[in-house]
Amino acid sequence: MLGYYVRMAWKSFQRTPGLTLLMTVGIGLGISACIVTLTVYHAMSGNPIWWKNNVLYAVTMDPWGSSRRAHVSRVPQQLTYRDATYLYGSDIPKEKALLTLLVGAVTGTPGQSRPLPLFTRGTTAGFFRMFDVPFKYGGPWSAAADRGPEPVIVLSRRENEKLFGGIDSVGRTLLWNKHRFRVVGVLDHWDPQPRFYDLTPGGGGAFAKPARAFVPFKWGPTLHMWPGGHMACGNSSAGHTYRALLNSKCTWVGMWVDLPSASARRRFLALMSAYAAEQRSTGRFEGPLNTHLWKVSQWLRMHHVVSERSRLLVELAFALLTVCLINTVGILLAKFLRGAPIAGVRRALGATRRHIFMQHLLEAAALSGLGAALGLALGIAGLSAVRALYAHSNSAYGRLAHFDPLGIAWALGLAVVATLVAGVYPAWRCGRTPPALHLKSQ
Template structure:
């Protein structure tokens, strides 16, 4: 029977090609707008490490007091050097790492080549297992390397390709800012978006891979300066990088791994105890005002998902709704225009269920055609989002199998839902009235 209804639907659509094209265009444009916006929103609002995000926490310590807090009472979103080092020394988490952004120069061994300016981070060795960072060759460094300020480095596969042709370079030497560092690991491709571990500097998104990771205290000793954001509530007493380390300026990101609720409770108590100790020592003159958020809560607190993408998604969904309302009107006009045909079929014994099926199949065909058009327009839309959104965000929008399937599914389901009322009205046609009028 389905083949019969399919044939009837195709004949009906061919009889009014202009109306059919109008409905297909409405569905195609509405679906394409919503799916393009959804692809961007999905990319920027996704969980960057879903298997572990509930165990990774960002602590915040209020080292500025009431005068330095945001209007909602939030402490700084980064730490100063004193607090970051103290938390690393006390080490109350399963794994943890302080980190800051660096942009050193790499001097190739080939004297004919120019130095490379790269970006990266100074971190502790626990950074890599804590964030499940993938390695192509080797591994990260050990805790003893951190303590001994070892001259070691982890590089990205991209930098490894430039310097060593992509071969296993573990044990090779890389010159960073005039000092030799031994390569202990080469990362596999790793650039999570949002960049959850360094929201303070990246804003959550960055198309630039981190090419170099150095031990935190090794980088401090080598005077590799901070290249990220620095927020101060007062001018440092001393100049330069050393003055920054001795100041209460916030410039160091921090992340801790806590396995369960008990560990989270204990770590919160530790942060409050630490702040009270600082208060007793005279460094803080206010009550503890700390925060401890897991990755999803941290990303939400930092407003990582741009408001532009939320507004665009709502506008696109509104456009889809308008297109569906228009489709309802067009289908209603098309179906009721065939009232005499429906009356004859009902007089010959066709049940209402048959009328429902016939017209829903017709609506489904319109939806499928609109979905195919929507796929083409979605592809064009995804390729063009860079015109209206920042490049770092626009580059995250991608077409994949799930988006293609969802586009078709939304088009067909939405059109069939739009066809419910016109189909209901068509099925209520009274055969006697139609036969009498004819």
């Protein structure tokens, strides 16, 4: 029976090749627009470390009293050096990490003639454990290396390929800002999007690539390196010396903690409040106590990682698909009704309503299938067009527009929806053809 339906559908397509093409292209265009926008939207709105959503927290506190005037999201994303080092001293969290960006340069690796700029993240060993960072060779540095600080460096996989040709470089040394550093680890591919742990614009934004190397946080202060990432000072000033910067109310240190239990969370929040209250009583902090712990999901939402524009584009793509589907409904209806005499004859010869319905639905499904295949192809082309439009830019659209199995799933899902929406009513109408009516005029 199925073979017969397929043959009927094929014959019907052959009868009106123009209309068939029009419907296929319509469904295809609609589906491809949805694939392109949904792929990017999905990648932007994901929580890249969802499995730790209930234990990881970003730590914020407002040293300027800015919430007096504005919304809570005006609270700086980072902490001042003083506050960060104080909170880092607490042993309530299971893991904790400080984050900053340092502008480094590498010299002294095999075959290198000129210094190579290297955007380096200054952080603490907890960073790698907390964020489940995968290592290809070696591993994080020790707690002693954080305290020292010891001259140890972790390279990204790409950087290791560039500097050491991709070999296991653990134990090798290189000159980082003219100081000899020992490689203790090489990361495997690791590029969480959005880059939840650092959303600051000065750090490159939510969709920047991860840093290419990692050194212990303390190296920045030790070498008097001015923060190379985001710094926000409210209405205060950074001062003119490095010492003044460390004592200033400028925020440039990101902090994340792993608090596995509700009681740990309560105790850490209490510690933060007590500290902020003390700072206020000495006059260093202004305004209300404004200490917060943010889950990754809250953190991403609060900082509007998903731009309104990308959501709008998804909605418009669906509007296009809707118009194309309505179009298809109209054309199918007209086509099926024109073929009603044939259906009438078949009814008269003993086909049931269900048979007629199923046969027409199969025709619609075949059309949607063709449309979905075309949509997949156009979607892949569209995604590479998006990449081309955003070439050489840090924009999320360019970085995230990669075709993945998700695209296929979207296409299949939308094809099913398209069949149901576009095919059911015309097929049902056709199934209700009374057998006698069309026999008369034959």
